[in-house]
Amino acid sequence: MTAQTLLDDPLLDSLNDAQRAAVSAPCDHILVLAGAGSGKTRVLVHRIAWLAAHEGISVDRILAVTFTNKAAAQMRGRIESMLNTPSQRLWVGTFHGIAHRLLRLHWQQAGLPQSFQVIDGDDQLRLVRRILKNMNLDEERWPAKQAMWFINAQKEEGLRPQQIKSEGDLFTETHKRVYQQYEEVCQTGGLVDFAEILLRSYELWETQPDILQHYQQRFIHILVDEFQDTNRIQYRWLKILAGASSKLMIVGDDDQSIYSWRGAKAEHIRRFTQDFPSAQTIRLEQNYRSTSVILDAANAVISNNAQRLGKNLWTQGKKGEPITVYAGFNDRDEAAFIVRQIQQWVNQGGERRETAILYRSNAQSRVLEEALLDANMPYRVYGGLRFFERAEIKDALAYLRLIANYHDDSAFDRIVNTPARGIGDATLNALREYAHTYSVSLWQAAQQVCEPLTLPGQTLPGQTQTQETPANQILPKQILPTRAANALQNFLTLILDITSVTQNMALAEQTQYMLEKSGLLTHYRQDRSEKGLARVENLEELVNATHQFTPEFKDAHAQPLTEFLSHVSLESGELEAAEFSDCVQLMTLHSAKGLEFPVVFLSGMEEGLFPHAMSAQKLQQLEEERRLCYVGMTRAMTKLFLTYAEARRLNGREMWQRPSRFIEEIPEEFITKASIKTKIQRPVYTGSRSTHASHNASHHVSHNTNYKASYPDNNANHNSDHEQLPRGRRVRHPHFGEGVILDAEGSGEHMRVQVRFASGVKWLVVNYAKLTVL
DNA sequence: ATGATGATATTTTTT
DNA sequence: ATATCATCAT
Secondary structure (H helix, E strand, O other): OOOOHHHHHHHHHHHOOOHHHHHOOOOOEEEEOOOOOOOHHHHHHHHHHHHHHHOOOOOHHEEEEEHHHHHHHHHHHHHHHHHOOOOOOOOOEHHHHHHHHHHHHHOOOOOOOOEEOOHHHHHHHHHHHHHHHHHHOOOOOOHHHHHHHHHHHHOOOOOHHHHHHOOOOOHHHHHHHHHHHHHHHHHHHEOOOEEEEHHHHHHHHHHHHHHHHHHHHHOEEEEEOOHHHHOOHHHHHHHHHHOOOOOOEEEHHHHHHHHHHHHOOOOOHHHHHOOOOOOOEEEEEEOOOOOOHHHHHOOOOHOOOOOOOOOOOOOOOOOOOOOOEEEOOHHHHHHHHHHHHHHHOOOOOHHHHHHEEEOOOOOHHHHHHHHHOOOOOOOOEEOOOOHHHHHHHHHHHHHHHHHHOOOOHHHHHHOOOOOOOOHHHHHHHHHHHHHHHHHOHHHHHHHHHHHHHHHOOOOOOOOOOOOOOHHHHOOOHHHHOHHHHHHHHHHHHHHHHHHHHHHHOOOHHHHHHHHHHHOOOOOOOEEEEEEEHHHHHHHHHHHHHHHHOOOOOOOOOOHHHHHHHHHHHHOOOOOOHHHHHEEEEEEEHHOOOOOOOEEEOOOOEOEEEEEEEOOOHHHHHHHHHHHHHHHHHHOOOEEEEEEEEEEEEEEEEEEEEOHHHHHOOOOHEEEOOOOOOOOOOOOOOOOOOOOOHHHHHHHOOOOOHHHHHHHHOOOOOOOOOOHHHHOOOOOOOOOOEEEEEEEEEHHHOOOEEEEEEEOOEEEEEEEOOOOEOO
């Protein structure tokens, strides 16, 4: 095939020269430096289609790796529609998703039990905390978070405890021991954390040449998105997989590297060109997203960073409006300004969903939310607690995990006394002590401690015979008082019962039975408060989720339960429901990466907040803050606002900060200062003074915004029709008073709404809560 | 076993 | 200001 015919291909029609070069590049390593909004996903997707169509490469020989499930889903969708075939043979997934799949397929060679479980950060922290206690390490001196951070960092560097050199350093030495203990507990419990997934699968390849060879030969093309976010183990993972002959296409942007604080190394981009010298570098510098003013301003800011690969984004698009900088006299004023601007946008025919308010840290959302509520403007905050992270759901999942694997200490620990069944701290401490001393799982420990209650010679299912039973050395009665031993025995029997009864049940029935038999459902039903009701709803929702769950890939040996549990840990996906409603989008700068909006507000542009005080000292960190600023600015398509407050309430204290240095880094020609700098010190008396909708602008600044006081409570209509509750609607609750709907989920009698009352935010079941629409 | 109290620390977060 | 968490008292 000649170069000429290639260039005529319709696959390339819609692409610019650089994109075309990347998509149709010869079969070799390629580095694509893709600026913000330069169409990198497009290039990746087209490249895959190109390989399939022109290089005769079957899609099952291509591996595409992303960082988030969302990106993976998006890519899969686009590939499928482009190739016009639902291709299950194409491997698209996150690093973790793919590595996990490998471990499931080769669990034996990876040294894992078949029913190994993935634990999330929360479970991991609990586990570490328990180990610290076991080791008698003072939490004051050795915080669990720090220990967990250490372990994860080591794993990300590819290190096992034995490989860590402590050189007499107490900090390293101690944490090394904790790591060691942690590893043992995970191994006996068949538990695998996120970092472990990657490290294990890497070690699998490293130690099993035949397996490695199989995958090396299978995947002759590997494409990686957001390459600047790879950590060391991920890079090594890619390198070993590529081997000598597979071709890598990596796509990344060093200027958008904002996760170095959790191990990502943008240097890998440069490293890549050294490790794969034949790699061709292609720069995507044409931006299709922002106006030239926004782009030039962003370029100006990022040019202050010393360590860059170098790249200059440009656009053929319009110059656009200048960037608006607004100085609020305090944080509320700043928020009110933003709301006014959004109202103006909406009045001019814009949609709320087209606007995004970005901030550096989550705490900043509160003031913004209040202003939005005040203006009755629906909004959505990204990044809250996700469904599968809620306590009651984690409880239920722990039961399921324990059923799947009795030796899962993490699960055992969580639910052995939930709901309360008389197994208190004293009992548990004795049990942990025992388990620790004899290096057995909590389950085994419990069985051994309870042993005399079973007849001699009788073995309970789930009991491992290989461990020597120390029961002859220590009389169990001395370990636990009879009452405690009975309670414990009842628990063991309960779990065994659930296991045997549900053995042949479908996942959903099994879950339902477990919820009832375990007493979890009853436990939460007894809590007649709204919270309790919500929890019951959530548990029912869990059953619903198990109903709908279909295993992604069907292995002959795959257990639906195990599959489901992994799915839950790895893809605790957000509920996308609210995406369809027209809401202002609120999120941190970090979570805005990869998104775009016509109108963007970067709020809290103050020294100390952004760049954050904790990151302003070291140059490296400051540069990361600057990249964050760059990411934020380049989210904007047509309008960009930078706002700050001269005074702000932070951690209970009033703070005065200078405007962010990043504002100064933007050339003045791109900036217009919003002039409405408030003379309204006491706006209660002030009439309209700005050019726009001022009745809204005036009352919000009153020092005590009090929802209760400002609205008359007549006209309360007692329509309980649930369809009457869109976000932003004001409602009254007999106990909590007036509030505003923030969110809703479910429908019919299961419908729940989230309401902000003066006393706080609550989830209410519409059917039970006597809400009146105002 | 539960609730009240006090101490403490509050970037960013996916998997 | 607020949320989380351990400790203590009930």
